[in-house]
Each structure stands twice: as structure tokens, then as C-alpha cells.
Amino acid sequence: MREIIKLVVVLTLICGISVGTLEIARANLAGRIEKQNDRYIRGPALSRLFAKPADELLENKINLNLDGQKYPVFFMRENGKITGLAVEATGKGGYGGDIQIMIGIDLLTGKIKGMEIIQHSETPGVGAQVEKENFRSQWINLPLTKNIALKQDNGKIQGITGATYSSRAVVDGTNRILKLVTQHRDEIINEIQAKAN
Amino acid sequence: MKFTKILIHGFWKDLPPFRLVLGLCPALAVTNSAENGMGMGLAATFVLVFSNMLISALRKVIPDKVRIASYIVVIATLVVLVEMIMKSYFFALSQQLGIFIPLIVVNCIILGRAEAFASRNPIYLSFADGLSVGLGYTLSLTLVGTIREILGAGSWFGLNIMGHNFEPFTFMVKAPGAFICLGILLGIMNFWSRRRGEIFIQT
Numbered sequence A: 001m002r003e004i005i006k007l008v009v010v011l012t013l014i015c016g017i018s019v020g021t022l023e024i025a026r027a028n029l030a031g032r033i034e035k036q037n038d039r040y041i042r043g044p045a046l047s048r049l050f051a052k053p054a055d056e057l058l059e060n061k062i063n064l065n066l067d068g069q070k071y072p073v074f075f076m077r078e079n080g081k082i083t084g085l086a087v088e089a090t091g092k093g094g095y096g097g098d099i100q101i102m103i104g105i106d107l108l109t110g111k112i113k114g115m116e117i118i119q120h121s122e123t124p125g126v127g128a129q130v131e132k133e134n135f136r137s138q139w140i141n142l143p144l145t146k147n148i149a150l151k152q153d154n155g156k157i158q159g160i161t162g163a164t165y166s167s168r169a170v171v172d173g174t175n176r177i178l179k180l181v182t183q184h185r186d187e188i189i190n191e192i193q194a195k196a197n
Numbered sequence B: 001m002k003f004t005k006i007l008i009h010g011f012w013k014d015l016p017p018f019r020l021v022l023g024l025c026p027a028l029a030v031t032n033s034a035e036n037g038m039g040m041g042l043a044a045t046f047v048l049v050f051s052n053m054l055i056s057a058l059r060k061v062i063p064d065k066v067r068i069a070s071y072i073v074v075i076a077t078l079v080v081l082v083e084m085i086m087k088s089y090f091f092a093l094s095q096q097l098g099i100f101i102p103l104i105v106v107n108c109i110i111l112g113r114a115e116a117f118a119s120r121n122p123i124y125l126s127f128a129d130g131l132s133v134g135l136g137y138t139l140s141l142t143l144v145g146t147i148r149e150i151l152g153a154g155s156w157f158g159l160n161i162m163g164h165n166f167e168p169f170t171f172m173v174k175a176p177g178a179f180i181c182l183g184i185l186l187g188i189m190n191f192w193s194r195r196r197g198e199i200f201i202q203t
Helices: A002-050 A054-059 A127-131 A133-139 A164-196 B002-009 B024-029 B034-057 B064-089 B091-100 B102-106 B108-116 B123-153 B175-196
Strands: A061-066 A069-078 A081-094 A097-106 A111-119
Touching: A002 A054, A002 A069, A002 A081, A002 A097, A002 A111, A002 B064, A002 B091, A054 A069, A061 A164, A069 A164, A081 A164, A097 A164, A111 A133, A111 A164, A127 A133, A127 A164, B002 B123, B024 B102, B024 B123, B024 B175, B034 B064, B034 B091, B034 B102, B034 B108, B034 B123, B064 B091, B064 B102, B064 B108, B091 B102, B102 B108, B108 B123, B123 B175
Parallel strands: none
Antiparallel strands: A061 A069, A069 A081, A081 A097, A097 A111
């Protein structure tokens, strides 16, 4: 009996101290990791969507708080008018967890400029193929007003073979963003104007 | 004297992955460039040194029945720490190494040294053992990475050194090249050892 107690106590202590250390490390490093993410992932993604150098675009950011969720929104301004948005949201139901995507929106034409994957935990070679150019290019010039779906769900998007969950999660994230933009468009523009001035 | 002996044994006598045949997976997978090899080696060394010291410090406290489980918790915690540090300060390298950083947890060198050495020796000796085996591993990985990068991409640490007329052997930076490179290096080392009359455990 004593032996079992010792086993339990030692394991519990080791696990407890390990978790505590990791939590302290995470709290201290999360800010830095976010900045690195911006520099190496969001920056290039924004550049690809808007064909402009990343440094300008990264600064134009607001954080939308709706229904308890946080949505980072990047905006592009030309001659004082807001011409484009890049909205980030989480697509649920990925194979390895949620997938963070970013949709570039052209406010002048009302169409999608492109889709970028910001963060995922999908299987390399299978679900991770959602990052590929030929999958993401299906998003270019889609209208903002219609929800999208995979071909097997009566939609138009060709999913990745063998990676249905991952493809569906990206579609889910896109539809969330479309809903957000169509329903709260004025709110978003107002918040951006407030920040920009 | 024992300290010095342990401090150098990882550089030839127990050199991973050639003499101490462990840690082959990263040696094949991430050595497609010298920088990746060195980065992986240093990350593994960090984990190895601290896990050796921690496990040595706890060796009288951890009951025998749960020792493997405890070692793995300690090693996994260190690896997550390394991953966070790499993502904060060396983001580009962490993207290159990708999934192989978390896989350091199952790198046999670390669990192997913990079980074979750290669990029965004092902290200062375990530190020396971890440092020497880890740095030996780093040297091996950097060597394999160098050969593969120079032959397979004409560069070394990203600097073009073979000139512009050099047609690289691209297969060297892919999987077959890794196996061939490792095999040839191992063959050369064994030949050299036999000439010097060193005794092998496997005869």
C-alpha cells in the first residue's frame, strides 16, 4: 500500500511541476511567438493577398470582438478609402484540430481575393495539402454573398483526396468569415475608421 | 580523471549515430542542409544535458516501477520548452525542422543515456555525459548535413561555394542520398577503427 502511494505521489509531483514550468514558459513567450508568427506567416500571407510589402499591411490591424470570439482583421487603404480586408477566423472540425485561415476580401468588387492558411495541425502530406496553391486558388474571385461547400456536399470546391475533414474545416472557416463580413460590415468599417483616425 | 574520460567519450568511442547506433531518424531526415543538422543537434543536446541532470538528481526518488514513465515526462517537458524557445527566437529554423523538433522526445539517444547512465551516476558526471554525447551527435549531424548540402545543392550553410557551373546531385538532399551518405561514412569509420585495432562489441 505504501509503495503504491509513493508511486502516485512521485508521478503526480513530477507531472505537476512539469506542467507548471511549461505554463510559466508559455505565458512569458506567447507574445514573442505571436510576433514571430506575424513576421514569418501573416506578413507573407498578406503580401500574397494584396501584392504589397508586408510591413505596411501588418500595422493596419484591428481586433474584432463578436459573440465572445476574437477576429483579427487587417485592412488596406487607398486614398483614404478602405478597399480591402483580410479577416482571420478558425475553421472547426479539422482532423488534427482547428485550422486558422485568412480570407482576403476586395471591398470594391465584393469578391474574395484569396485564402491563406495561417495555422494548422493537420497530417503532413495529407491534410496539410490544404496549404497548396492549387487548392487555395479555388477561392479567388468567389462572391462574398454565397456560402461555399465541397463538391461532395453539393458545392463547388474540390476537396483534397483523403483529407475530407481538413477540407471541410477550411470551408467552415470561410463560411464563418463570409457570415461575419456580410452581417457586420458596417461595424467593421466603423471600427477601422475609428482606429485609422 | 573520470570526468575528463566521460567528457570525451561522446566524440569517438560512443559517437552517435555511428558508434552509439541511436538517433538515426533525425540523422537521415533533417540533414538535408548543414544548418538544419546543426540546429537539430543543438536542440537535442540541450534536451539531453538537462534531462540527464534532472534524472540524475531524481534517481534516488523515482521508484523503479514508474521510472520510464517519469523519464518520459521529464524529457517531453524539456522538448516542449525547446520547441517554444525555438519558435520565439529561431522561427525560420523551427519551420525548417518542422515536426522533427517534437520528435526529439522519442529520440533514443535521450532515453538511452537516461536509462544507461544518468539513472546511476551523480549529476556532474551525467552533465558531462549528456554534453559529450550531445555535442558528438551535433558534429555527426553537421558533417552529414555538410556533405549532403555541398553535393546536393552546391552550398554550405546557405553560401554558394561550388560555383555556378556546378550541377548538383539533387538526390543527395533527398532520402536516398541520406542513406547512402550515412552508409559510406559508417563504412569509412569502421575501416579506420579496424586499422587502428580497436575492439568492437559486435564482432
